[in-house]
Amino acid sequence: MAAPISPEAGIELLDYVSADGPRLVEMTPEAELALRIEEPDLKIVPVVRYRTMKMQHRILREASASVRTTRSAAANLFVKDTDGNPIPGAQVIAFTNFRTKAGDEGISDDQGRVRLRIAKGTSLDRIYVYGPPTYWGHSARRYELVSNATVALESVDLRRASLALNRFRAGIPVDAGTNVIVGIVDTGIARDHPLLPNVSGGANMVSEETRDDPGRINEWGPAAVDGEHGTHVAGIVGARPTADIPLSGVAPGVTLRSYRVFPHSGEGAINYDIMNAIDRAVQDGCHIINLSLGGGAEDEAVRAAIGSALSRGVIVIAAAGNDGRKPVSFPAALPFCIAVSAMGRRDSFPQVSTEALDIAAPFGANDSFVGAFSNFGPQIDLTGPGVGVVSTLPGATYGPMSGTSMATPAVAGYAAFLLASNNTIFQQIDENRSRALTDALFEAARAVGFGRDYEGFGLPGQG
Incomplete structure (x- = not known):
């Protein structure tokens, strides 16, 4: 490469694998233009970020603020197993409006309790409960958030032929x-x-x-x-x-x-x-x-x-x-x-x-x-x-x-x-x-x- 790679040239070398291989650099727009002119055959590729392809529903933070309520009026939801034992570590995501991703979420504590900053008695658009390891989750549409509502999670049976x-x-x-x-x-x-x-x-x-x-x-x-x-x-x-x-x-x-x-x-x-x-x-x-x-x-x-x-x-x-x-x-x-x-x-x-x-x-x-x-x-x-x-x-x-x-x-x-x-x-x-x-x-x-x-x-x- 004829063009210099240095902070003075507006280009900082961040990483490279081999002397003649691809390099990760940070450069100013002016330096990029100069480099393209001086080295027209050089491939300059912008940094692109990728995400994993695991599916999990999310709350939009900017949308959730409008549905939160005071602590005294917040609703408790309990997550338990099918025998009635509390399950800590379950993630509860409650949507008051699924389309706009408005709602609130939380993780169950040692008593299986999640405090949602949504008023008791609210009719939820949807609710998702993602269980901790070894448990299935739970989902429902039009869920009534009654006082001390309880969701029961089923444990995973590894021998189930239909898995x-x-x-x-x-x-x-x-x-x-x-x-x-x-x-x-x-x-x-x-x-x-x-x-x-x-x-x-x-x-x-x-x-x-x-x-x-x-x-x-x-x-x-x-x-x-x-x-x-x-x-x-x-x-x-x-x-x-x-x-x-x-x-x-x-x-x-x-x-x-x-x-x-x-x-x-x-x-x-x-x-x-x-x-x-x-x-x-x-x-x-x-x-x-x-x-x-x-x-x-x-x-x-x-x-x-x-x-x-x-x-x-x-x-x-x-x-x-x-x-x-x-x-x-x-x-x-x-x-x-x-x-x-x-x-x-x-x-x-x-x-x-x-x-x-x-x-x-x-x-x-x-x-x-x-x-x-x-x-x-x-x-x-x-x-x-x-x-x-x-x-x-x-x-x-x-x-x-x-x-x-x-x-x-x-x-x-x-x-x-x-x-x-x-x-x-x-x-x-x-x-x-x-x-x-x-x-x-x-x-x-x-x-x-x-x-x-x-x-x-x-x-x-x-x-």
Whole structure:
């Protein structure tokens, strides 16, 4: 590069991986213009932030202020189990107006109590209760917030045959995915989960954390904020059941690697870090890369990294997005990225759980539906179980989550099963392997009945 990179030139170098590779810089608009003139062939890509594709309803802070009331008039709501015992740590989200996202929220205390700053007797538009680990949530429309109202949560029965993953992986051997390495580019994976002994390591790819302390590259465990997401995704791909916790991922024989791109601060992941994580996963020998993230504007950095991965024989599977029937998000929208929508079945979760309000058309065979949150469009390649999927969580526990974030690793696990089962494909190299594995994955799919833009080739396996 002929142009200088220095504060004097209006350009500050923040991070780089190699001398001739991409660089993360901060520059003034004037410096960018000068650089484009001096180096017309240079690609200058703005920083783009991505979010995880886990579905959870939120209150809009600016809207909630109008519904809050005085402490003396606030309503108490109690969260208990089906035996009447209090449940601490449940998140209650009460909407007085769901369309504008107005309402209030809180976390249950040791008595299972949540104090909502909404007047007693208010008729709520909707209420969502997200249970702590091992519990289903609860949801309702037009809920009367009576004095000392109580919500009962049902515990998760891992042996229930209709659970999303139990149904999806039916007929798949317990050692499925042996010798296959799956890279999880996400919020980090718990190091000590008893169901995830197959995590072989990884890297902290958050440049803002490792820039001044390279030793922090080993911090590939869960991010401090919302870090449970990556552990849940990893468990869907390859959790190995134990006698105490009979929970199995789709391909328990896989080796998992954790590439954390979401910072401890809770902010979104930037494209520079995602690009480097994809490159690192390829260098580390991953055969499949899972991207349960998206939502940012299309950028050349992530596009190039995914294209490079495919040329090296690595397939990249990405979440379609959770924007409620909006177009497929980037990077899933790329033609060479496998885009996955989220489907569910009515009998895979309790009918009063938070998942019940995600039942929406189109409907397919065997009481199936496309999650109300799932994006759709001609870029969709496959659908996967993404509503009420039970998987691993930090703290040696488990629980349900919903989102195209969950459907994506289910498909990634199935791809690992196919790759391990077909030595002809496994032994191929470069783009021949990625093309052959993609074709095998599409051929294994069966139409559910949602239509092309909602399911692509359909649902892999018998799921």
